[in-house]
Amino acid sequence: MCRLLAYKGRPLPVDDLLYRPDHSLVQQSHHANEVSEPLNGDGFGLGWYEPDITREPAVFASVTPAWNNRNLRYMAPKLVSPCILAHVRAATEGQVSEFNCHPFHHQNLLMAHNGSVRPFARIKRALVERLSDERFLWLKGQTDSEHLFALFLDRYLARRERDAEAMADALQAMFDELAALKAAHGVTQASGLNMVVTDGRALVAARHCDDPGVAPASLHHTEGSHYVCDAGGCRMAPAPHHEQAVLIASEPLTRESQHWRDVPARHFVLVDAHNRMSFRPIRMAGG
Amino acid sequence: MCRLLAYKGRPLPVDDLLYRPDHSLVQQSHHANEVSEPLNGDGFGLGWYEPDITREPAVFASVTPAWNNRNLRYMAPKLVSPCILAHVRAATEGQVSEFNCHPFHHQNLLMAHNGSVRPFARIKRALVERLSDERFLWLKGQTDSEHLFALFLDRYLARRERDAEAMADALQAMFDELAALKAAHGVTQASGLNMVVTDGRALVAARHCDDPGVAPASLHHTEGSHYVCDAGGCRMAPAPHHEQAVLIASEPLTRESQHWRDVPARHFVLVDAHNRMSFRPIRMAGG
Amino acid sequence: MCRLLAYKGRPLPVDDLLYRPDHSLVQQSHHANEVSEPLNGDGFGLGWYEPDITREPAVFASVTPAWNNRNLRYMAPKLVSPCILAHVRAATEGQVSEFNCHPFHHQNLLMAHNGSVRPFARIKRALVERLSDERFLWLKGQTDSEHLFALFLDRYLARRERDAEAMADALQAMFDELAALKAAHGVTQASGLNMVVTDGRALVAARHCDDPGVAPASLHHTEGSHYVCDAGGCRMAPAPHHEQAVLIASEPLTRESQHWRDVPARHFVLVDAHNRMSFRPIRMAGG
């Protein structure tokens, strides 16, 4: 199981998410709590937006564990962004390679996934055949995650809208298509489908497992006016305020559990360009 | 352009091919002579057989340049083998990743390629569609080379014979199929197709370019009773002798040019289990 | 805490120590049992001897975790040796770099260490000042371990004998010198000093902690006629037999606990050129 987080709000140093909190993402890379295997040491990735410069995000990924990466440690306090997506990997499908590190990116879009589709080999070829030529040629790695993102991209880019609703629609369409592929190839094992997609303005997270009898992996959220790290620790400052900030993570980064709530199972979290959050149920295939 | 070499003969330390000759493969990684760009610094790979242990080769590859790889330097004098295939890469198709390093391997087979098919994107999807499910799922990287090897594997593994003739037949069939794919998709640019395939017993090299008006990249061979490196340098000891040894390389490793001959353009070099060498013309598609 | 193992006996594929046993060293890299922190993911190293080729060992090390290293996985079944030393690292002193990976090597000697001297900064300069010029210039990394090896080397290389007794003598002299350095600089914290030194013929392991009130870290041994991995698992075949084999490891590799015994606390294990084992108490400084 991987661990991921997404942040939208006032520009923040990556350090305040990856290192400074008690249960930071780097801490989760070796001591994850809410999963049987605490280790996420098969590489990591970080994507962030600098909206004043360009709409495309920067991506930094490495096959070494997050906890001992010198470059990540040195850069984290200096990389400041209003939209950050980070991921630490426990390899399931696809070997360890920079091309298998999350977040995956396409133009101004980033995507990270926690979960897996198994046995992915059973549907991989049929999935690839459904992709547009553009998306087929865009694929670089071996993971189920990147292939699901490719399916999503074909659906999302065919739309006109570019907002959180459109992202959720395309994620829903991708989940439906995955369900069809699994059914057509006799794959009955539950797929873990916690994922986050963003273009730096809108962001959608899914807490999803496609078997109604299986609880999705953990996914938490906290929101307020702004997130701060200071001598007293890291926390979300309470709203109301003219500002909004949202933080979504596989595991709470901070110990103040009252600030964190579970994303409802089988729901999308939509975050709009003004960092306002809403929920939407994920429709089960055949439901 | 990449540089490659293949050796079959008396067991030899890898060092005697990669470091000790004047114009060793590691030297060629930064100062290649017979190509406009002397630099092959986008990773390297080494495959070798230990026939007393198992029929499958060992493979060691890295994305760092061969010339400064500490592990390669330390291991080269200790890795001793009667069949060695090595490659230094100048990336053309496919980014720098261990999964794009040559030699590629499948069971007991190794393959390395010097050249490219451009624009590969034009035929990639059609090529992938022709692969068996097994080969489709076996693909790990992004290179034209690995995809050509996959085409070869489908043809070779469908045969009953396991010798140099069968390898050359399957390479020929792959070249024919590539020609058909290029024709079907309007790819007219010449493809460089110098490559080596081996299973540790038989070995076939091709010096090939599929445009009759374009000379294939350089490929040289030297053979004798055995290859030696001593205080006087590295060289092939002359035959006759009960032993046979063959060395095939993009560029001669040693300065004694009288010991090296060009592989004839558009020919296969076949090396059998007893290290006996023969040539066979490559049939041009539509010829 | 790191984990290490050393083997001497009939030539063996590295695979039989690193991957095939239930609790192989690679398994210990992410799920060590006999230590509070199960994770040893800060790089690894492997040294082995090929006595028919050269007396100097080959060394392969990487900063990536052992559990996902493609090269290690591919090479392990093919690297066969009668004397193998391997180490998975949990970084304490010294950042993650190939130059901080164990085993360290000098000419035909290898050394691996499990433990630490803290705070090493307090004695580092005085330790370095005691080194010969040769050893000072030989240092490449930052670890306490490499510096202790340098101290050992100065003492060992000044001797005429080249056997296990001489190695143990030089280790004892190094421990005494370390104790003097700690005393001179007011370092009172216990130092963990489990280590192995070998030249491919003789091998000495120490299970040591320099504070009599603190138990040394775990170190186990098993010996017999030869070590085998087959369908029934991995185990040491019982002696007597004309052959001898010895395996020493931070944690037993196999579940048959009756085959493994603790190395006595504060003892050297000496293994001679014929793989015969004996014990010798470590003399405490000022004792």
Added chain:
Amino acid sequence: MCRLLAYKGRPLPVDDLLYRPDHSLVQQSHHANEVSEPLNGDGFGLGWYEPDITREPAVFASVTPAWNNRNLRYMAPKLVSPCILAHVRAATEGQVSEFNCHPFHHQNLLMAHNGSVRPFARIKRALVERLSDERFLWLKGQTDSEHLFALFLDRYLARRERDAEAMADALQAMFDELAALKAAHGVTQASGLNMVVTDGRALVAARHCDDPGVAPASLHHTEGSHYVCDAGGCRMAPAPHHEQAVLIASEPLTRESQHWRDVPARHFVLVDAHNRMSFRPIRMAGG
């Protein structure tokens, strides 16, 4: 020989120095012009300041060549800074390791070096003995460059002033000390001492070789109101203007040679907090 560049001026994407110019630093990593060996493929490093965030620079370095580093490529357009120092390495003293990559950093200071002190082993120990305990413990790598920076740091940090004049004074003191060390140990070979030091506000470059009969390696500068990359290419816009910008590089990045001038041999270039440039001769030892 390595290649380096330093920029101070209006905030700029790293891309405009490393990739966009005709003869960018990444281009120089494989096709340097003003040096016999065109290859600088033994790792690279980048340091930059984000003055609105913290006075300490960010550093990103890797042992892979700059030309194929995916992270550098992805991040370069997004990293924007008013003070940038970058370096591509051709290893001379010290093996390939992140700890041997330039720029070296200490608190808010960065330093990069093009040149070498040979044979460094002759003076290394005496140099280390002169260092303060703080600087001795700060050393991480093996290079002559880092050791020279340590000598500089001891001199610079002992001063009260924190400006370009003080940096040049401390560099001069370090050069004097190096000369004394060389003389004391019979090292007569010329040392190449092109280097840049900065704290993000002031910056000093030296074009220096300590043998009056040997020309220093190339070092060029261009200055104006601001540096721009657009459809017409990259160039320094002419002054006067209320802004100032300075670019110093081993080789001109752009083809407009009229915009670039040689740094005078054996001179410091001082750039103050307002990006105003001045020159100062380097005093030869014993002169």
